[in-house]
Amino acid sequence: MTIHQTTGRPAFELDTRLISAVAGAPPPDTGAGALRATLTFAWRALLKIRHVPEQLLDATLFPIMFTLMFTYVFGGAVIGSPEAYLGYALPGILAQTVVFMTMYTAVTLNTDIERGAFDRFRSQPIWRPAPLVGALVGDTLRYGIASAFVFGIATLIGYRAPGGLGGVAGAVVLLLVFCSALSWLWLIIGLTVRTPAAVMGASTMILFPLTFVSPAFAPPETMPAWVQDFVAVNPVTLLVEAARGLLDGVPDAGDLALVLALSGAMTVVFAPIALRLYNRRT
Amino acid sequence: MSRETWAIETRGLVKAFGADRAVDGVDLEVPAGCVYSVLGPNGAGKTTMIRMIATLIRPDGGTARVLGHDVTAEAARVRARLALTGQFASLDEDLTGLENLILLARLRGHRGKAARRRATDLLEAFDLSAAARREVKTYSGGMRRRLDIAGSLVARPDLLMLDEPTTGLDPRSRGQVWESVRALVGAGTTVLLTTQYLEEADQLADRIAVVNHGRVIAEGTSGRLKALVGAGALRVRVADGADRPEVARLLAVMLGAAPVLEPDPVALSLRVDEPAAVAGALAAITERGLGVSEYALAQPSLDEVFLALTGEPADGPAPSREEAST
Numbered sequence: 001m002t003i004h005q006t007t008g009r010p011a012f013e014l015d016t017r018l019i020s021a022v023a024g025a026p027p028p029d030t031g032a033g034a035l036r037a038t039l040t041f042a043w044r045a046l047l048k049i050r051h052v053p054e055q056l057l058d059a060t061l062f063p064i065m066f067t068l069m070f071t072y073v074f075g076g077a078v079i080g081s082p083e084a085y086l087g088y089a090l091p092g093i094l095a096q097t098v099v100f101m102t103m104y105t106a107v108t109l110n111t112d113i114e115r116g117a118f119d120r121f122r123s124q125p126i127w128r129p130a131p132l133v134g135a136l137v138g139d140t141l142r143y144g145i146a147s148a149f150v151f152g153i154a155t156l157i158g159y160r161a162p163g164g165l166g167g168v169a170g171a172v173v174l175l176l177v178f179c180s181a182l183s184w185l186w187l188i189i190g191l192t193v194r195t196p197a198a199v200m201g202a203s204t205m206i207l208f209p210l211t212f213v214s215p216a217f218a219p220p221e222t223m224p225a226w227v228q229d230f231v232a233v234n235p236v237t238l239l240v241e242a243a244r245g246l247l248d249g250v251p252d253a254g255d256l257a258l259v260l261a262l263s264g265a266m267t268v269v270f271a272p273i274a275l276r277l278y279n280r281r282t
Numbered sequence: 283m284s285r286e287t288w289a290i291e292t293r294g295l296v297k298a299f300g301a302d303r304a305v306d307g308v309d310l311e312v313p314a315g316c317v318y319s320v321l322g323p324n325g326a327g328k329t330t331m332i333r334m335i336a337t338l339i340r341p342d343g344g345t346a347r348v349l350g351h352d353v354t355a356e357a358a359r360v361r362a363r364l365a366l367t368g369q370f371a372s373l374d375e376d377l378t379g380l381e382n383l384i385l386l387a388r389l390r391g392h393r394g395k396a397a398r399r400r401a402t403d404l405l406e407a408f409d410l411s412a413a414a415r416r417e418v419k420t421y422s423g424g425m426r427r428r429l430d431i432a433g434s435l436v437a438r439p440d441l442l443m444l445d446e447p448t449t450g451l452d453p454r455s456r457g458q459v460w461e462s463v464r465a466l467v468g469a470g471t472t473v474l475l476t477t478q479y480l481e482e483a484d485q486l487a488d489r490i491a492v493v494n495h496g497r498v499i500a501e502g503t504s505g506r507l508k509a510l511v512g513a514g515a516l517r518v519r520v521a522d523g524a525d526r527p528e529v530a531r532l533l534a535v536m537l538g539a540a541p542v543l544e545p546d547p548v549a550l551s552l553r554v555d556e557p558a559a560v561a562g563a564l565a566a567i568t569e570r571g572l573g574v575s576e577y578a579l580a581q582p583s584l585d586e587v588f589l590a591l592t593g594e595p596a597d598g599p600a601p602s603r604e605e606a607s608t
């Protein structure tokens with residue numbers, strides 16, 4: 001005969017370590033301040049680069065592949081020589097790399113929501129926008145790393161910016177400003193779309209036309225008229241032209257002002273919407 | 283914190299998803315410094331209720347106050363006082379266990395070395411030191427759960443809410459969770475936990491609220507609930523199915539309750555109000571030459587609680603509804 005006796009209290013050893021850790025150390029009075037909380041989230045974004053380097057590699061290897069492929073396969077046909085083509089295409093390659101990376105802002109946020117980390121952050125006693133702003137700070141650092149990558153490879157295969165180091169620095173800063181502003185839009189998408197896979201799908205649909213139907217890889221004069229019309233209104237066109245000016249040592253003040261104005265406008269429009277969605281999410 | 287203030291006080295709390303009222307007019311009064319358990323089946327509205335109290339979703343009706351602060355009007359104050367471990371792990375899978383806890387410790391105001399020390403202490407306390415430097419995606423379910431609970435303790439909260447903290451844990455991990463709950467209460471924290479197990483509520487909680495379909499259908503101390511439900515259930519397996527009707531008849535006479543014949547042809551069960559009488563009854567049955575191969579005296583299951591309270595078995599969510607966590 002088998003006898004189960006399941007009523008009594010199970011005998012667990014009283015774990016003193018557990019008890020002192022749990023009940024010990026008195027709590028700090030308040031959560032982290034706005035700056036500290038934001039930096040903590042930026043730190044998290046950097047940790048993610050260390051643990052998931054694939055994300056950075058995906059985003060950088062792809063354009064590097066394009067750089068090499070386009071330079072040596074089509075370079076001669078499009079512009080005349082591989083070297084000349086590299087000089088022409090680099091601003092576009094750089095812009096494409098980083099603009100594509102902005103998508104991960106939405107993917108990361110959406111994954112946080114799906115996995116519940118988002119709830120944990122939202123129930124902390126911290127400055128409300130800290131998780132979003134911190135993520136953008138971290139992402140901007142990633143954009144910087146990716147830009148350095150692209151320039152490194154380009155330099156290895158013979159690229160020399162006519163605008164010198166100052167031109168390169170200027171182009172990178174311009175790109176970071178534009179992409180941080182664009183990231184607010186991705187935050188909105190990340191807060192709205194249901195799954196990370198859907199975010200990826202939607203993003204690719206938007207990003208491919210934006211980056212390819214631009215003067216990034218081929219001079220627009222060679223394209224049909226209706227494509228040229230799109231190229232003309234594409235914000236990435238503006239970005240690529242402004243960056244090209246800086247890299248070639250002939251910056252165009254008008255282009256630069258437009259890119260900065262556009263970035264400002266995107267932030268002013270998208271940031272409040274993103275924050276509102278974030279606060280209102282039920 | 284004065285004793286007059288409830289740790290949690292809700293009045294007519296309502297949350298509806300479309301036509302579905304997930305929480306349908308809940309009045310809850312949780313005294314400060316106790317363990318309070320919300321017991322209910324799948325889809326009862328436990329998670330939804332907790333998320334409203336934790337300021338994560340807005341109530342559609344009614345009010346909720348945490349330690350005197352309104353969850354809508356004074357959300358920031360509420361967040362400063364409470365910690366929530368949700369039903370599903372809320373960790374960053376790409377980071378290590380240590381990094382997850384340092385992150386939360388920093389957000390809670392620990393600085394530099396203090397954050398790391400707090401994180402290390404908690405990892406040790408929850409038996410996770412060996413895995414501290416591994417990414418959370420390599421953790422087992424139980425390890426995640428423990429890390430998740432540790433994440434709520436980086437700063438000792440005044441109110442800790444645990445949504446089904448032990449579902450899926452082995453007995454040892456479950457024991458650790460129970461011990462930490464007791465330790466926290468000893469240190470002055472109020473704990474609200476949801477569970478599907480009466481045994482857990484009984485072991486831990488000073489008071490229990492039973493919820494179903496978004497409403498509280500019974501509330502009180504565990505003793506009071508047991509008085510409503512009965513102390514437990516006796517399950518018997520007879521050696522020979524042919525003996526079952528006779529065993530059922532004898533048990534009914536000796537224990538004064540109607541046995542339920544289970545689908546298994548050798549099994550029967552019945553409600554027991556006085557566990558002490560069980561041994562005598564079983565001995566009498568064996569003396570008559572009726573073979574009992576196995577018996578168990580257990581606390582009533584959630585199903586039996588619901589049967590006793592509502593006259594119908596607990597039911598999960600209707601099949602058309604989606605299990606949602608957002």
Ligand SMILES: Nc1ncnc2c1ncn2[C@@H]1O[C@H](COP(=O)(O)OP(=O)(O)OP(=O)(O)O)[C@@H](O)[C@H]1O
Nearest residue numbers: 299304323324325326327328329330603604606608
């Ligand atoms: N975001 C949502 N959208 C639509 N319906 C929802 C949402 N969240 C919860 N519900 C519904 O509300 C009801 C209560 O759900 P809730 O998650 O609060 O139950 P629960 O008691 O926590 O259940 P479980 O024990 O399964 O965790 C369910 O019918 C569920 O489908």
Ligand SMILES: [Mg+2]
Nearest residue numbers: 328329369445
């Ligand atoms: Mg739940």
